[in-house]
Amino acid sequence: MLNTFSVILEALPYLLKGAVVTSGIVIGAMGIGLVLGVHMAVGQVYGNRAFRWLVNLYVWFFRGVPVLVLLFLFYFGLFTLAGLNLSAFAASILVLGMTTAAYQSQIFRGAILSLPRGQLQAARALGMSDTKAIISIILPQALRFSIPGWSNEYSIILKDSALAFVLGTSEIMARSHFVASRTYQELPLYITAGCLYFILTWLGVRALLKLEAKVRIPGYSH
Amino acid sequence: MTESKEPILRVENICKILGGKKILDSVSFSLQRGELKVLIGPSGAGKSTLLQCINFLIPPDKGQVWLEGTEIRSRRKRDLYAFRQQVGMIFQDFNLFDHLNALENVAIALRKVKKMNRQAARDRAVAELDRVGLGDKLGLFPAELSGGQKQRVSIARALAMDPKIMLLDEPTSALDPELIGEVLSVIRDLARGGMTMILATHQIGFTRTLADEVLFMENGIIIERGLPAELLSPNAGTRSRDFCSRLDELYAEDE
Ligand SMILES: Nc1ncnc2c1ncn2[C@@H]1O[C@H](COP(=O)(O)OP(=O)(O)O)[C@@H](O)[C@H]1O
């Protein structure tokens, strides 16, 4: 028992560094997903046929293929083919980022479609271009309504980030596995790993709840 | 035309087919500076479609629009946006920007379209909201305003752009009866101040006292036009008169 505690205590700084790496992957991936996802959603709602078709294809591809397969496919295949020499860390961020972009685009798309159509008409009637109207009128509202779905997506990507282990990224899971295989204390170490993921989930979801309350539109019940 | 004055707005042969149905069938009219034209007609006549064709929110299939003698080339984005800035539009259901308070609703187009700085846009927005009697509601959001207040914010939002003409699409139809008066009184002040307007409405009393000309529309065609006294007087024997007396009955039953 004492041995167990000391193993965890000793390993904790090492595992916490893994938590920092995990956070880096998740923040990077969610950021990429946000930027790509917003553009894809806007294109899907307001774009021409060709663009809509392209986005559809993208979304179906990343929804249809397992993340594990995507990680291998890009890291060992497509990135190399494209002449990119990426670290496992960067590759994990990119692949998870592209994956969550597919899901995030559908969150944003739903939010955009839920807005009353008249506001875009009003913006146009004032002389705004569609781009201006989307940036100043549509997205500020759509993004607000997307926070709950985005928070859900955050918790999914956080857990998917454990798969980056297979590329050799030294995140929480990789480090727990490494220590466990050295010390033979599998159970306590994987419990610790689980707790770290849980804490990161909790912190992120809470922060997003705070954000949601902060940007809530007064008097508005959606 | 014997008049030497050129109309501020001229609309010619506007046609629109939607869903295989002729919604607008060669509609033409013109507006003189300072004139208030009222568009009446049964629901589904094409009033909203006509107003939205004028500023190309709905692109007409055929027809031309001239502002102060210049034909609008709506395919050129720059021309289109510049034209729309000069044409204020009021919608039946307000269409305020839900995430912005009253002040920001009025200021946003000043900043994003007219490129005014924050302070100048703010000052102008305050002035316009004052003018419609909402100087004390600047910080309230659309969800915190009554229907009448929302419509007045939307009027302030349009006026802040210094429009040359205003298109008003049944501005009081979505309002509870007790709130109609406050909006009509703002529109009355505009008319008296010389604003050029085309107003679709079912408010016959208002039309009788303020309209310079009435256009009666049915099935996408303006079937009657003339002075309110001519079209709407008890013995006029016109379709317009017929329609209005039925409206009057409806309101009498309401009470
Ligand atoms: N997008 C559309 N597709 C098909 N029909 C439409 C569309 N928009 C409007 N209409 C039809 O056009 C007619 C005129 O509508 P509208 O201009 O709103 O009339 P009004 O404002 O006079 O009540 C109605 O019969 C309506 O059903």
Ligand SMILES: [Mg+2]
């Ligand atoms: Mg209508």
